[in-house]
Amino acid sequence: MPFDSKVKLDVYNILGQRIAELINNVENVGYHEVVWNAVNLASGVYIYRIEAASNSGRNIYSDVKKMIMIK
Numbered sequence: 001m002p003f004d005s006k007v008k009l010d011v012y013n014i015l016g017q018r019i020a021e022l023i024n025n026v027e028n029v030g031y032h033e034v035v036w037n038a039v040n041l042a043s044g045v046y047i048y049r050i051e052a053a054s055n056s057g058r059n060i061y062s063d064v065k066k067m068i069m070i071k
Helices: none
Strands: 005-012 017-029 044-056 061-067
Touching: none
Parallel strands: none
Antiparallel strands: 005 017, 005 044, 044 061
8 A cells, every 4th residue: 555755865976975865855645756957967877866764664665776867
């Protein structure tokens, strides 16, 4: 059963330095879209990490993926 979750979405450069925090709050159940304004960043490989945890902390989801930004 789906539930509202505390969601955190961060973007890192290839050196592992956090360069953007896109989301850090409680989100309702459903699909969501995030726009990342990376106008001041160079083209290249970036890493994003998403974490979602239920209010009780029992259900935790975490994932890390690579993305390529081309300008």
